[in-house]
Amino acid sequence: MKTLMLGAAMAALSTGVSAQTIGFSQIGSESGWRAAETTVTRQEAEARGIDLRFSDAQQRQENQIAAIRSFVAQGVDAILLAPVVATGWDSVLEEAKEAEIPVVLLDRQVDSSEDLYLTAVGSDLVHEGAVAGQWLVDNKPEGACRVVELQGTTGSSPAIDRANGFRQAIEGTPDIEIVRSQTGDFTRSGGKEVMESFLQAEGGGDNICALYAHNDDMALGAIQAIKEAGIDPGDDILIVSIDAVPDIFKAMAEGDANATVELTPNMAGPAFDALAAYMADGTEPEKFIQTESALYTQDDDPMAQYEARKDLGY
Amino acid sequence: MLLTIRDLTKTFPGTVALDGVRFDLAAGEVHALLGENGAGKSTLIKCLTGMHARDGGQIALDGQPISPGSTQEAQALGIGTVYQEVNLLPNLTVAENLTFGRQPVRFGMVSRRRMHEEAREMLAGYGLDHVDVARELGAYPVAVQQIVAIARAVALSGKVLILDEPTASLDARETETLFEVVRGLRARGLGIIFISHFLDQVFDLTDRVTVLRNGRHIVTAGTAALNRVELIHHMLGHELEMAEARRGVQRDGPAMLRAEGLGRRGRIAPFDLTVRRGEVIGLAGLLGSGRTETGDVLFGRTPADRGALREPDGTAVELRSPRAAIAAGFGYAPEDRKTDGIVADLSVRENIALALQARRGWARPLPRAEARRLAEDYIRRLDIRPADPEKAVGLLSGGNQQKVVLARWLAMNPRFLILDEPTRGIDVGAHAEILRLVGDLTDAGMSILLISSELDELIAASDRVIVVRDRRHVSELVGEDICTDRIVQAIARPDADPEGARA
Amino acid sequence: MSQGLRRLAPQLVTLAAVVALVSAFFPGFLAVEIADGRLVGSAVDVLKRGAPVALLAVGMTLVIATRGIDLSVGAVMAICGAASAWAVSNGLGLGAALALGLGAGLLCGLWNGVLVALFGIQPIVATLILMVAGRGVAQMITEGRILTFSHEGLAFFGAGDVVGVPTPILIWIVTGVAVGLLVRRTALGLLIEAIGINRPASALAGVNARVLLIAVYVASGLCAAIAGIVVAADIRGADANNAGLWLELDAILAVVIGGTSLLGGRFSVAASILGALVIQTIDTGILLAGFPSEFNLVIKAGLVVIILVLQSPRLGPGLPGFGLRAPRAAGVARTEKATE
Structure with a gap:
């Protein structure tokens, strides 16, 4: 709330008209990734000489709606919105449309009609899983490969989609078999505890060829469990996970993890590009801009990646 | 007779709560039910309203034997009860309270309009025309809530109305309003059982009086035929003829403690008291007169807000908590041993x-x-x-x-032991043993404050008797004066100040 | 001693039954081997993973014995883990890290105790405040991220071992024995039970209920602090969002399985720890059995219901080993009270 008022006050103060003014209504800072998204968005705006007006909604939709109204009243050139929930945006999006201010959704979708926003930038969760699966298909050792899977919170859409994408990718490779699958609730301690039971259940870990974790945190917990069991993660058991948080690069640099699929915090870059094209000559972008789900392995200079990311707020 | 109770008996583990009690209630009468704590009033009411199952005896309503198994059943038979603490729901409206559980229903929904109509009809004749039935009950004073509770009970039951200490939290004017309502109901032919420990109100309102003591029926008489002294006699009893008083055995013992103007606002008026080594001080008075409150202040349970308790050398005894009192060598066996005594x-x-x-x-x-x-x-x-x-x-x-x-x-x-009703609800054998023990202890030098509603016990055990009335120590009796008549007179002396009776 | 065993019999029987059940699904459950000089096996995992709930249950037992409840322990774990992690990641050294973690737990317990004992706020409400606010405090310490550290000294408390035995196991055993001895070798246990059964009567007998109440909440806070340090040390990081999440409920459940009444009074620390092990055996058993994760909570709930029903006084006496809890004398007192 304080941030919101502060943001509004600062916005009101900066009367100087720069090249472009864009408002950004962020959900909050509930996770490291979210904090990184905020940092990267600021960096991208600065690099383009954009005057970014930032508003932190502290997980509340009413704060976001208030922030968008205030952006409209200030007459910004465009609005970035990372919506906290999917529903209830119609009227405020219409207000923006009437004021002819384009809105770009970041990271999450809304249920409103497509003509109420310019485009949405986001990652494809199924694709992320598929990239992870494809890496394993390409890098598995000779012969049969028994895989254990650490799932996200049961029933959450990342858990469902990342599981499906992975399965699609390994479908044509009969050597790869998912032998155990259990939720680690996206947490390090969950990942560690469940991995311990996997190791017990699978002959002390001798029967496991690879671990697929739905996020890096669970993988990091599992790596500790594997080490404590006297096995070498990254070597005896291959580790592939999703998110690309800084700590996983550290693990890669130490040879403990093998690959991660990036859920990029840079949603703003593509959004700014689409806006620039739209404002320059009215180019209508696609309604969904999929960010790249880049794959990082031990060959990608993980220590440099770690250094580049460690101050983004993860 | 509207209601006839004969030979009503109820036992609980360790106590006989009701022992062959009889009770009659005529239509169009207000009948007071009196007795000290533990006399059996509540048990009688609970047997009547179905909260307890009786062990023996008969209850007849309009000549028909009844055995209500629950308060709902008793209500359906025509017996309604209003307790001291209003047992309605203050956050519901007056109308909702009045019709609770039987709201008028239309198309499966509560009809608010009809509910309000019904509520207004129910309140007619109670002098509550200014009450808005759509407002929350809690917005009205306790007296109004009390009358709403009565209106509900009368509407639900309609034959017998039991009022259990209804005036305990009302002031004098509110009490009079309530009494007007009760008189109106009497004129309409209801039988009303009135329980109160305010004797003035009993004389003011009731037609007949029944006194219970130790679970037994003592007397039933027309209120007009009794005077205060007789009534207190009946309530406090005169059973044990053993009353050979100890009288002054230790009267000359050295002073051990001296209370100077000790008191607490709203509980007990400031009092002076000298406690001598090895003596038994009896504390006599009716329920709610300040007996227990005196003990509470002396033990730091409700710390005094004025005055001091001093050692003979003049140093003050800290009494801000039971722990402090215990450190000073005090002990306290409280009145309600189930909730405050045993673990x-x-x-x-x-x-x-x-x-x-x-x-x-x-x-x-x-x-x-x-x-x-x-x-x-x-x-x-x-x-x-x-x-x-x-x-x-x-x-x-x-x-x-x-x-x-x-x-x-x-x-x-301890050097000073406070015993509040040490013999209540216990059998005769244990009773005598405890009194004998009191004697032995004082012989050994302990001082005892004995609070009791049994005069015989006080007479038998005390060296001095302090009489409390209206939360004030009103007299001290020694020697030959420690006898039933003198104590009862001291308790009964009508108070000049009518507000004092409410304290 | 035989009396103590009789008190623990229902919990021991329950634990044996749950172990037997898990062994049926996973035959190697009880097998323990030594690998790299340390004990390895599912049973060892149960003892190790059960540490947080066992530790919380120790403090929770004392609180519940006073007729209270402490909902804040999960959040307190997060705070204390974060405080310790913050200390080592800022180069303060192990001593300071432990002192900060335990000190935070002590302060949290003191806060709860003061609200309950001095301000007379109902325990469930008083501790709810910290339950909700505590995670926010922890997030402020970690600045919203998982605060990782590589301090081997602190990690030892979660992932280390002493002559082959994982440290968390030793920590809960030492804590449990220490608290058990403290309450039973002194008069604390009796006084705590007395205020739990009848606080007015105990106060009149001179028991200092306020100080005791504050003390049990402080004890609970300290136990939560130890649990928080163990959990943070285990993953070498303080996860403010997830550390100890919902563990207060497991701790309460452990106390209930341990046969201590939520109405306060008689308690057994050892029985509560056995209750915690029962819960952990179920949790680990579910993971080992390899059911889809959608079934985890249903299976756990089902087993807990069966255990509680079998231990209930009404059903218990018909079954050997169960229902040995004496009927509450308070019930009798309540009936008699009606005599007035």
Whole structure:
């Protein structure tokens, strides 16, 4: 709330008209990734000489709606919105449309009609899983490969989609078999505890060829469990996970993890590009801009990646 | 007769609550039911309203025998009850309270309009025309809530109305309003049972009086035919003829404690009191007169806000908490031993050792063997049964529980012991034993404040008797003056100040 | 001693039954081997993973014995883990890290105790405040991220071992034995039970209920602090969002399985720890059995219901080993009270 008022006050103060003014209504800072998204968005705006007006909604939709109204009243050139929930945006999006201010959704979708926003930038969760699966298909050792899977919170859409994408990718490779699958609730301690039971259940870990974790945190917990069991993660058991948080690069640099699929915090870059094209000559972008789900392995200079990311707020 | 009760008997483990009680109620009469705590009033009412199942006897309503199994059933038969604490829901509207459980329903929904109509009809004739039935009940004063409760009970039941201490939280004007309502209901032919410990109100309102004592019927008489003194006689009793008073055995003992203007606003008016070594001070008075409040102030349970208690050398005794009082060498066996005395799930041994342990502090546990020896010693001396130190005290009878509480304090060897109703609800044998014990203790030099509603007990045990009335110490009796007549007169003397009766 | 065993019999029987059940699904459950000089096996995992709930249950037992409840322990774990992690990641050294973590737990317990004992706020409400606010405090310490550290000294408390035995196991055993001895070798246990059963009567007998109440909440806070340090040390990081999440409920459940009444009074620390092990055996058993994760909570709930029903006083006496809890004498007292 304080941030919101502060943001509004600062916005009101900066009367100087720069090249472009864009408002950004962020959900909050509930996770490291979210904090990184905020940092990267600021960096991208600065690099383009954009005057970014930032508003932190502290997980509340009413704060976001208030922030968008205030952006409209200030007459910004465009609005970035990372919506906290999917529903209830119609009227405020219409207000923006009437004021002819384009809105770009970041990271999450809304249920409103497509003509109420310019485009949405986001990652494809199924694709992320598929990239992870494809890496394993390409890098598995000779012969049969028994895989254990650490799932996200049961029933959450990342858990469902990342599981499906992975399965699609390994479908044509009969050597790869998912032998155990259990939720680690996206947490390090969950990942560690469940991995311990996997190791017990699978002959002390001798029967496991690879671990697929739905996020890096669970993988990091599992790596500790594997080490404590006297096995070498990254070597005896291959580790592939999703998110690309800084700590996983550290693990890669130490040879403990093998690959991660990036859920990029840079949603703003593509959004700014689409806006620039739209404002320059009215180019209508696609309604969904999929960010790249880049794959990082031990060959990608993980220590440099770690250094580049460690101050983004993860 | 509208209601006839004969030979009503009810026993609980360790106590006979009602012993062959009879009671009659005519239509169009207000009948007072009187007695001290534990006399059996509540049990009688609960048998009547279906909250207790009686062990024996008959109840007849309009000549038909009845045995209500629940309050709903009693209501359906025509018996309604209004308690001291209004048992309505203050956050619902007046109308909702009045029609609760039988709201008029239309198309499966409560019809608010009809509910309000019904509520207004129910309140007609109670002088509550200014009350808006759509407002929350809690917005109105207690007296109005009380009358709403009566209106509901009358509408639900309509034959017998039981008013259990209805005036306890009302002021004089509100009480009069309530009485007008009650008189109106009497004129309409209801039979009303009125329970109150305000004798003025009994004389003011009721037609007949029935007195219970120790679960037995003592007397039923027309109110007009009784005077205050007789009534108190009946309530406080005159049963044990053993009343050979100790009279002044220790009257010349040295002063041990001196209360100077000790009191607490709203509970007990400032009083002076000298406690001599080895004497028994009796405290006589009716329920709510300031008996227990005196004990509470002397033990720091409700710390005094004025005056001081001093040692003979003039130093003040700290009385801000029971712990402080215990440190000063005091002990206190409270009136309600179930809620304030015993710790039910703990064993006899642990209960006896509790105060001693609390004084030693947690770091210095009383060795188990020593605690056991202590418990066995008191089990023998006080004849506590069953003689098992490991038995949970909640499983013992009332008299034995009381002995355990006494043992807890005797183990502390206090110099000043306050006993509030030490013999209530316990059998005759235990009664005599406890009185004998009081004598033995004072012979050994302990001073005792004995609070009791049994005059015979006071007369038998006390060296002096202080009489309390209207939360004030009003007189002190010594020597030959310690007799039933003098005590009753002191209790009964009508008060000049009508507000005082409300204190 | 035989009396103590009799008190623990229902919990021991329950634990044996749950172990037997898990062994049926996963035959190697009880097998323990030594690998790299340390004990390895599912049973060892149960003892190790059960540490947080066992530790919380120790403090929770004391609180519940006073007729209270402490809902804040999960959040307190997060705070204390974060405080310790913050200390080592800022180079303060192990001593300071432990002192900060335990000190935070002590302060949290003191806060709860003061609200309950001095301000007379109902325990469930008083501790709810910290339950909700505590995670926010922890997030402020970690600045919203998982605060990782590589301090081997602190990690030892979660992932280390002493002559082959994982440290968390030793920590809960030492804590449990220490608290058990403290309450039973001194008069604390008796006094706590007394105020739990009848606070007015105990106060009149001179028991200092206020100080005792504050003390049990402080004890609970300290136990939560130890649990928080163990959990943070285990993953070498303080996860403010997830550390100890919902563990207060497991701790309460452990106390209930341990046969201590939520109405206060008689308690057994050892029985509560056995209750915690029962819960952990179920949790680990579910993971080992390899059911889809959608079934985890249903299976756990089902087993807990069966255990509680079998231990209930009403059903218990018909079954050997169960229902040995004495009927509450308070019930009798309540009936008699009606005599007035």
